[in-house]
Amino acid sequence: GxxxxxxxxxxxxxxxxxxxxxxxxSDSASNYFxxxxxxxxxxxxxxxxxxxxxGEKKDQRIAVTLNKTAKHFSLHITETQPEDSAVYFCAARGxxxxxxxxxxxxxxxxxxxxx
Amino acid sequence: KAGVTQxxxxxxxxxGQQVTLSxxxxxxxxSVSWYQQTPGQGLQFLFxxxxxxxxxxxxFPGRFSGRQFxxxxxxxxxxxxxxxxxxxxxxxxSRLAGGPTGELFFGEGSRLTVL
Numbered sequence: 001g002x003x004x005x006x007x008x009x010x011x012x013x014x015x016x017x018x019x020x021x022x023x024x025x026s027d028s029a030s031n032y033f034x035x036x037x038x039x040x041x042x043x044x045x046x047x048x049x050x051x052x053x054x055g056e057k058k059d060q061r062i063a064v065t066l067n068k069t070a071k072h073f074s075l076h077i078t079e080t081q082p083e084d085s086a087v088y089f090c091a092a093r094g095x096x097x098x099x100x101x102x103x104x105x106x107x108x109x110x111x112x113x114x115x
Numbered sequence: 116k117a118g119v120t121q122x123x124x125x126x127x128x129x130x131g132q133q134v135t136l137s138x139x140x141x142x143x144x145x146s147v148s149w150y151q152q153t154p155g156q157g158l159q160f161l162f163x164x165x166x167x168x169x170x171x172x173x174x175f176p177g178r179f180s181g182r183q184f185x186x187x188x189x190x191x192x193x194x195x196x197x198x199x200x201x202x203x204x205x206x207x208x209s210r211l212a213g214g215p216t217g218e219l220f221f222g223e224g225s226r227l228t229v230l
Contacts, residue, residue, distance in 0.1 A: 006157075034218070043119070043205055043221030044158070089157060102148070102171045103219065107157035 002027040004092050006106025014114050019080055021109045023090035024072040032093040033066060033073045034103070039086045047088075048075070077111075085113045117142065119222035121206050127228045133194040136225045140187050140208030146170075147189040148219065149181060152203040161204075164189055193227075201229045 003026040013019045025033075031052035036044035050057045050064045050073065057064050061080075066073040077084055090106040120139040128134050140147050149161040160173035164183035181191040187208075193200055203226050207219035 036221075041223065043207075043223045044219075045221065046218055049218070102160050102163060102173075104160070105150075105158040107155065 002030060002092055002094050002104040004090060004104050004106045006090050006109060008109060009107065010110045010112070012112045012114055013080055015080055015082060017080055019075075019077045019084070019111055021075045021088055021090070021111070022072060023074070023092075023106050024070075025092040025104075026071070027092070027094045028068075028071065030092040030094045033064070034091050034093075035062075035064060035075050036089045036091065036105075037086045038089065038108075044089055080113045082113050082115060085111060087111070119206055119208050119220055121204075121222035121225050123225060124223065125226050125228075127230060128196050129230050130196055130198060132196050133192060134196060134227060135190055135192045136204055136206075136227075138189045138191075138206030138208075138222060140189070140206075141220055144208035144210050144220070145187050146209045146211060147183055147187065148207045148209070149189070149191050150205045150207065151175075152205055152224070153201075158205065161191065196229045198229050201227060203227075 006023045034049035035047050037047045038044040048059050048062050048064050050066050061078050063076045087108045087110050089108050091103045093103050094101045122137045146165045148163040150158040152158050162181050163171040167183045178194045183189045203224040205224045207221045209219050
C-alpha cells in the first residue's frame with residue numbers, strides 16, 4: 001500500500017518568513033495530493049491540493065509543488081502570520097480500477113510562527 | 116450548511132469496555148470515512164462507507180467495526196477496549212466515494228480516553 005513520509009515533524013519560523021514542509025510517497029500510481037491544516041481542537045481542513053498532471057499550484061500565500069519522478073511534493077507558505085500556526089498534514093491517494101482508493105496521510109508537521 | 120457532526124466529543128472508558136461513536140455527514144454526502152489520530156502516528160485510516168457498504172478497510176483489528184445507515188449517518192464501535200485505543204477518532208464525509216475529486220470534510224472528532 002501507499003506510504004507517506006513527512007518532514008519536519010516540528011517547524012518554527014519568524015513571522016513574515018517562509019515555511020516549507022516536504023512529503024514523499026511510495027506508490028507511483030498516486031495521483032492526488034492534498035494538504036490539510038488542523039488547528040487546536042478542530043478537525044483537519046483542506047487548504048490546497050494538487051493532481052498528478054500539474055507541477056505547481058498557488059493560492060495566495062500558499063503553494064504546492066509536485067515532482068512525480070522523485071515522488072515528492074511540498075507545501076510552501078510565504079509571509080507567514082500567527083494564524084498559520086497549526087499542524088499540517090500531507091496526503092496521497094492512489095488510483096485503482098475499483099474506485100475504492102483511500103487517502104494515506106503523513107504524520108504531520110507542527111508549525112509555530114514566532115511573533 | 117452544517118458541517119460534519121461527531122458525538123460524543125469526549126468520553127472516558129475503562130479497559131475491556133466497548134464504545135460507540137456517531138458521525139453525521141454533511142447533507143448530501145454519501146461517503147463517510149473514519150480515522151484514528153494519535154500523537155506521532157498521524158491519521159490512520161480505519162474504514163470507509165458509501166451507501167451503507169464498506170468500501171475500504173484499514174489495518175486495524177476486528178475489535179474495530181463500523182456501519183452506515185440509509186441516511187448516511189455512520190457509527191463506529193470498538194469492543195474490548197485497550198489502553199492503546201486512546202485517541203482522537205475523526206470522521207470525514209465526502210460527496211463521492213474515493214476518487215481524486217473526493218475532498219474530505221472532517222468533523223472535530225471524538226476524543227476517547229481508556230483508563
